[in-house]
Amino acid sequence: MDLSETGVGDAMLVAVSGRIDLSNADSFRDGLSAAQAKTGGPLILDLSGVDYISSAGLRSLMIVFKAGKAAGKAFGIAGLQPLLVEIFTISRFNQVFPLFGSAREAIQKLAPDSLSAFDAR
Amino acid sequence: MQVTFWGTRGSLPTPLTGKAVRKKIVNALVKGAGRNLDTPEKAEEFCSKELSFAEGGTFGGNTSCVQVDVGGPDYLLCDLGSGAREFALAAIGRHGPGKPQTYHVLLSHVHWDHIMGFPFFIPCFIPGNRIVLYSCHDRMEQAIRGQNHEPCFPVEFEALGAKIEFVKLEINREYQIAGTKVTGTPQLHGNASYGYRIEKDGKVLVYTTDAEHKPENKKEMDRASAFFKDADLVIFDAMYSFAESVSIKEDWGHSSNIMGVELCQMAGAKKLCLFHHEPVYDDQRLEGVYDETLRFEEITRSGPRLDIVIAYDGLILEL
Ligand SMILES: [Zn+2]
Numbered sequence: 001m002d003l004s005e006t007g008v009g010d011a012m013l014v015a016v017s018g019r020i021d022l023s024n025a026d027s028f029r030d031g032l033s034a035a036q037a038k039t040g041g042p043l044i045l046d047l048s049g050v051d052y053i054s055s056a057g058l059r060s061l062m063i064v065f066k067a068g069k070a071a072g073k074a075f076g077i078a079g080l081q082p083l084l085v086e087i088f089t090i091s092r093f094n095q096v097f098p099l100f101g102s103a104r105e106a107i108q109k110l111a112p113d114s115l116s117a118f119d120a121r
Numbered sequence: 122m123q124v125t126f127w128g129t130r131g132s133l134p135t136p137l138t139g140k141a142v143r144k145k146i147v148n149a150l151v152k153g154a155g156r157n158l159d160t161p162e163k164a165e166e167f168c169s170k171e172l173s174f175a176e177g178g179t180f181g182g183n184t185s186c187v188q189v190d191v192g193g194p195d196y197l198l199c200d201l202g203s204g205a206r207e208f209a210l211a212a213i214g215r216h217g218p219g220k221p222q223t224y225h226v227l228l229s230h231v232h233w234d235h236i237m238g239f240p241f242f243i244p245c246f247i248p249g250n251r252i253v254l255y256s257c258h259d260r261m262e263q264a265i266r267g268q269n270h271e272p273c274f275p276v277e278f279e280a281l282g283a284k285i286e287f288v289k290l291e292i293n294r295e296y297q298i299a300g301t302k303v304t305g306t307p308q309l310h311g312n313a314s315y316g317y318r319i320e321k322d323g324k325v326l327v328y329t330t331d332a333e334h335k336p337e338n339k340k341e342m343d344r345a346s347a348f349f350k351d352a353d354l355v356i357f358d359a360m361y362s363f364a365e366s367v368s369i370k371e372d373w374g375h376s377s378n379i380m381g382v383e384l385c386q387m388a389g390a391k392k393l394c395l396f397h398h399e400p401v402y403d404d405q406r407l408e409g410v411y412d413e414t415l416r417f418e419e420i421t422r423s424g425p426r427l428d429i430v431i432a433y434d435g436l437i438l439e440l
């Protein structure tokens with residue numbers, strides 16, 4: 001699993017790739033929490049590079065989502081591959097998180113002021 | 122080893138409503154329109170071939186009671202939910218009320234849905250019968266006696282005709298019960314709950330209901346999967362969706378289909394049985410959960426295929 005963060009205006013964009021399971025769910029959670037702490041705005045995850053996420057990875061997402069909610073920071077997930085869409089649906093995580101087709105869509109919705117910064121990257 | 126499910130619902134008995142029955146009839150009539158179903162045989166064939174399980178039947182609404190038959194002279198049950206009544210009627214119907222029997226019962230815990238069948242368990246009233254209740258739960262006897270007590274029930278425990286014994290089991294220890302080898306393990310659940318691994322002639326059944334599993338707790342995941350190791354059948358508490366179990370229903374003591382699949386995959390178990398169904402779910406919804414679970418197994422499979430079934434009142438599995 002690889003995780004890279006980029007500040008985009010108010011928002012923090014984190015792109016993740018690879019496989020998220022019990023073996024790396026803790027570092028996944030810690031990486032997301034650190035990125036979340038660096039912004040006062042929304043945390044947007046681009047998961048288009050992720051090909052598998054297990055229950056432990058979903059649980060990490062839930063922890064970060066809850067922390068963001070408590071701190072009044074929006075949270076969005078973008079770019080799920082078809083297989084991940086299925087995993088999110090079967091686990092009902094699709095009913096918990098705001099899901100977006102792409103990172104741009106998520107920025108447009110959650111941090112519209114940062115859209116020009118996103119496009120200018 | 123043969124496993125018969127007499128009660129499969131979680132929390133409280135959930136009878137099918139008249140409204141739900143009507144919906145099934147209307148759906149079947151519409152599907153069968155113009156098909157010339159003018160004999161019971163034709164109608165029966167249509168129902169079994171063209172209606173889904175939920176359209177043509179029901180998962181049932183009795184609470185936990187599972188019979189394990191290893192061919193011995195005695196009966197072996199897991200839990201005494203409301204399904205125990207159906208079991209008792211069938212057992213007595215088989216050999217008549219006059220012939221004394223021994224009933225061995227493993228109790229996962231003493232939440233009401235797992236013991237509510239005891240006051241109505243007909244073998245209790247028949248002198249000559251022997252009923253042995255086993256559990257790792259240290260308040261089993263208190264709970265069973267307290268249930269058969271005024272003002273909640275008119276027949277006091279002391280007045281029951283059968284010989285009733287209580288056997289407290291230690292966790293992680295092997296016992297010989299009704300010709301099988303039984304080991305108990307503690308589970309995460311309010312007021313405590315225990316899973317049982319039942320072995321006979323190389324076949325392994327794990328009965329694990331009312332158990333929450335925290336996916337991030339590697340040690341506990343490993344412990345659970347070691348308990349399920351190479352099981353032929355794992356009867357698993359799949360009451361909630363995974364999202365519910367880690368959010369609004371976290372620490373409510375139940376698990377999900379997703380955890381069932383992952384733990385069985387880790388354990389190399391052969392068959393997973395979804396059990397302890399959410400009372401709020403109707404037949405259609407349970408069928409949907411089952412289909413999704415099959416798909417989840419398929420997309421997460423890295424070794425041999427895990428067989429998956431969903432329990433219903435009346436299901437019989439041969440191991
Ligand atoms: Zn229960």
Ligand SMILES: [Zn+2]
Binds near residue numbers: 230232310314331
């Ligand atoms: Zn319980």
